[in-house]
Amino acid sequence: MTIGPSTPVHRRLRAGIVGGGRGSFIGSIHRIAAEMDGRARVVAGAMSSVPEVARESAEAWFLERSYASFEAMARSEGGRDDGIDFVILAIPNCLHYPVAKAFLSAGIHVMCDKPLAVTLAQAEELARDVESGSLLFGVTYTYVGYPAVREARTLVQAGTLGELRRVNVEYFQDWLMEPIERTGNKQAAWRTDPAQAGPSCCVGDIGTHAENLLSFITGRSIRSLSADLSTFVPGRQLDDDANILLRLDGGAKGTLMCSQIACGEANRLSIRLYGSKAGLEWHQQEPNTLLVKPAGEPWQYRQTGQRYMSEAARAVTRTPAGHPEGYLEAFANIYRGFTEDVVRVTCGLEPVHDYPGVEDGVRGLQFVERVLASAGAGGTWVELP
Amino acid sequence: MTIGPSTPVHRRLRAGIVGGGRGSFIGSIHRIAAEMDGRARVVAGAMSSVPEVARESAEAWFLERSYASFEAMARSEGGRDDGIDFVILAIPNCLHYPVAKAFLSAGIHVMCDKPLAVTLAQAEELARDVESGSLLFGVTYTYVGYPAVREARTLVQAGTLGELRRVNVEYFQDWLMEPIERTGNKQAAWRTDPAQAGPSCCVGDIGTHAENLLSFITGRSIRSLSADLSTFVPGRQLDDDANILLRLDGGAKGTLMCSQIACGEANRLSIRLYGSKAGLEWHQQEPNTLLVKPAGEPWQYRQTGQRYMSEAARAVTRTPAGHPEGYLEAFANIYRGFTEDVVRVTCGLEPVHDYPGVEDGVRGLQFVERVLASAGAGGTWVELP
């Protein structure tokens, strides 16, 4: 007995990937995340600009179609009846803009790594393209995929925190504490190279994650900021550390800190919110717990998978409480929202946009630009749009 | 350009599943785990004994072939050129034996849920079948798939702990603290029914996980035990709680505790080992950390993904340090070892058996049987084979 007609709801979606070839960390992360729920399969790719690497990487993934360039891929897939439904961009920042343009032009939905582009102008142009067309565009701000982060947002929306007063978000790593860009580490090489990464390393790479997490949970934008940017590793061209004072719409104040030279920290992203009725605390490295601190009452330890969690949190949970969900599941939740939208629009339905989109990408670039402006002016307070 | 000839190394493995239909928790867990690394796809299934459920479940998973019975599936798949390479058993304990027999007879490798069978006799017969044949047989003792557990085993093997003295392993849940088997919970219904689960609920379902974790890390077997078994929920036929004293080969002593009525505990599996040179501690609910406690020195906090971790731990890690890996990744690691062996034997190579096998399944049943024997005799110390 054989199953499965060909309308999108009755078949798996077909995905393609640009980048992610041998030696890439993020490529297989994208593949696992995109395929986890069985709603999509990566079937085509232009996985490297080095032809042999592209071919071997595609073989290792059992891809059906391998291309030598993203242009060839966009052209070919856009014209096939069984072409890909969406493309994944797992490439250095400087390529986001041209590659996204190519696939949008070919009529293919795009899931793009963050930051959205190298310059704000590029990001804004992509946003105009997306807004004026009918294609979907996702940006993989992974960390908002965690169930506990969804719970946090739900609690804020429900007014549990009261008036928001203080926010503290931070993202500390140590992988760039030595000049490994000069000793063969490819990841480090492009991220510390202005030509490939754009005008910021640390703020662009992880500060934007922190900004997005803050914005996602609180629903508030940064109104103004004052930044102190540093480069601690001698000879490095871009920043590797930042301390930023924040003022949010609505009156809350706080800090955003990010560092890639914080010795001993692997990937310490955390957020604390303090309101007039309750506080909240979440740590990405123990992602299944959300601390809630109601005024005058014991702290609550809310755990992913428990029945008391909100519908929004439970909707992105795959296992019962006590079976830890991790980074890959959070990443897959971004893809889950995106692929559900792809199915919706293919069926003529309205998308619901339950994942970070091009507007988040633009806001990220605005943030980076203003941080650089403030730091360049000796820490002057700078307004955001 | 098209890729991919048909020898196993050059194609994805094909998997089938028995059970796991709509309403099953463990079915999609198996699928995600089996497919995560892109080395296998579930293509066929007999997902329910209710025909409509079987069909709809298969459609939801986009399976190529759906069967109304496991017998039909075994027969058909065993005879196809493009038949499945291995089958996944995601069914109540009482079905493990007949279904495993059917697929082994059809020449198909088997990955079976734990416990291996309802009786020790069944388990031993399966073991004889496997040992006398050339087919692979895995048992999904998931928790030994965690990188930190591999690290723990490596440290023990390297002698870091010195002479092992005390062991404490425990597995606490609370999901059976009310008689939910009488209010429509299917998972609870079969697990508390002797006809479907066998002679034990708590010890069979989770005590065996604890036993396996202990055995995996220490490399030691339980030599004798004294058990106190309880049923706290009135009207329940099987045990829901146990306290067991242990003596291991080589002289260590300790405890194994398991409970499904431990109010507030979701899935608290943990192990502590104390040797003459160091101690070890690991908690499944924070799986990316392994505490090592060398005599007279500060505790070490070993984290999954760090470069100082052993080769054995790094081999089953997919993300950099600080990107939490969870239960699904641990489960996928069991499948990774298994599918690599399937490829090996298909290519005529020797398997390496880096996953729990039929002998672990037999030992689990021996453990359950001896626990019941001891408890039945008022806690008498009972020897294991």
Add this chain to the structure above:
Amino acid sequence: MTIGPSTPVHRRLRAGIVGGGRGSFIGSIHRIAAEMDGRARVVAGAMSSVPEVARESAEAWFLERSYASFEAMARSEGGRDDGIDFVILAIPNCLHYPVAKAFLSAGIHVMCDKPLAVTLAQAEELARDVESGSLLFGVTYTYVGYPAVREARTLVQAGTLGELRRVNVEYFQDWLMEPIERTGNKQAAWRTDPAQAGPSCCVGDIGTHAENLLSFITGRSIRSLSADLSTFVPGRQLDDDANILLRLDGGAKGTLMCSQIACGEANRLSIRLYGSKAGLEWHQQEPNTLLVKPAGEPWQYRQTGQRYMSEAARAVTRTPAGHPEGYLEAFANIYRGFTEDVVRVTCGLEPVHDYPGVEDGVRGLQFVERVLASAGAGGTWVELP
């Protein structure tokens, strides 16, 4: 201006100490604890059987009166108008009985270290003496002095846990993991010597603390037990490790574990209780937090010093929340209850006995005796009185 007449409420109590001289760990602990609230001062002592040590130790403490023997001290202090109100026994187990007898005979209240005596018979005789007289007798089961432990007891008494089902109490140390009794450690020497410590080392020294903590919080007695006792350090005469199965009055079951060879553990005393409505968890090494786990709700993190804590907990708290209270404050809380009773009885009021007394001491010895009996009989279940 001078303050202070001479009735006990208007003056500080006068305490004496036997033992605690130079080299003793517990002596100064007793002094700090007894004096912390300013209600008592140690003014006299027989601090060592070595005259020079006794004299120098008394000088170092600025004692008003130093004695060469406890007999001389009891006689002299019992006869003075400004004699001590109570005596502190900070001496090896084997001396508790004769010294306590001497001071009781001299009409002086007694605060005794645990275990109460070397044999159950001695303990019972002391209990008879106390019960037939009018003197107060405290036993320093320190750990029940913590505010969070008082909170735990209050919650149990209020029925928060529902029907108690499972209890797990454990006390792990590692200070005896090497044979330090043979290399000059005085503390280790007497504790591992049957002549001075009695028939048990580990169970007598720390198992009794665990038993007391369990009994204090739950209000339940151990009805029967099955014990596995070990001596891991070669050449040692007494036990250094024990695993004990418990059944409590009222139906709960569980374990009590204690060890002095648990490598890496300093003083890991913890208790977990699981009832039909909620669970509880407390760890002595993070004593200001009590975890409460109501069925189906988030865990609560109850913190010492918060206003939501019970009256019983707040009554023994000296600092606001977030100012950690430790072992010395817990110890001082035992003395606070005791000295308040000394003042009461001196004023002709009834004592309230809000501290461990001679009956706790007797129960501790019963526990030790039954553990030894069970272990000696191969783990047979043994009833307690």
Add this chain to the structure above:
Amino acid sequence: MTIGPSTPVHRRLRAGIVGGGRGSFIGSIHRIAAEMDGRARVVAGAMSSVPEVARESAEAWFLERSYASFEAMARSEGGRDDGIDFVILAIPNCLHYPVAKAFLSAGIHVMCDKPLAVTLAQAEELARDVESGSLLFGVTYTYVGYPAVREARTLVQAGTLGELRRVNVEYFQDWLMEPIERTGNKQAAWRTDPAQAGPSCCVGDIGTHAENLLSFITGRSIRSLSADLSTFVPGRQLDDDANILLRLDGGAKGTLMCSQIACGEANRLSIRLYGSKAGLEWHQQEPNTLLVKPAGEPWQYRQTGQRYMSEAARAVTRTPAGHPEGYLEAFANIYRGFTEDVVRVTCGLEPVHDYPGVEDGVRGLQFVERVLASAGAGGTWVELP
């Protein structure tokens, strides 16, 4: 037998207290801390400006001498042969200056609460008085009394961290999140009143603790800062929250945050340091652990009381590892250093100044002044002297 001649080494020191009467939190904290090691006794006091409260408070403490005013006390005690050796100031900030002056003039050593004074000018004058005289002056920056903080300083001094790059210190409370100064809370009333507290509430009260902790551990001064000060509770005259960017001597950068409106936080003081070789982390609410994070190695969990701790940490530890030491013991360690110096100078020896002194007090006021200057100028970077 009677003990004890009258030279200071052979007698207890005599202390007096100004303030700390009924209703004061900090009064009994000072008494317990000053007396804990048995080297000093509080014997005299001017405990309240309300005569009846002063008298009753002195009786409750069994003081030998009670005074109606600090002036009378300074005069009288300065003239007695058995007068107090030192005085404790447990009074609102605005009284520190006049009371300290009075006792210094009377030839009596002073232990003063922080901040040292209301204005920098007052603080500098006190510093000149102390430097030009021969009297000792301590300031109770309590938190540097913890053994783990001493360990942290020792590790920094030993070069364990390498070149210091990033520092983050924070102190969060929530006790002022409602306007309790208007509903009868005396502590809140004076701290939020410029006339009694000086020009800052939050920064003066707890920001100075954070500054002192940072300076103590790193041995580095703040070179410049940029501050954002807030008052979140409507109607309050002084700040209740601050976010401050820091640059330290030697090149490290970072943040100092303090808040008294951080809902759910009791007394969350913590510090993190990141150097080129290792990181450090310490949390006051779990004070017995120091996390050390050497580059490329597992984190170390250093525990107070362990033999591997430095001499500096062990010198201020009273109990074995695993017996938690808390806030009172930290406070007592400040007094221990101070009273040892009192004995030294009384015997004609040089003091060693192992406790915060008047220079720490001055630096605290400089810090407060510069924070106010920066915040008043819209966050301009301001240099420190």
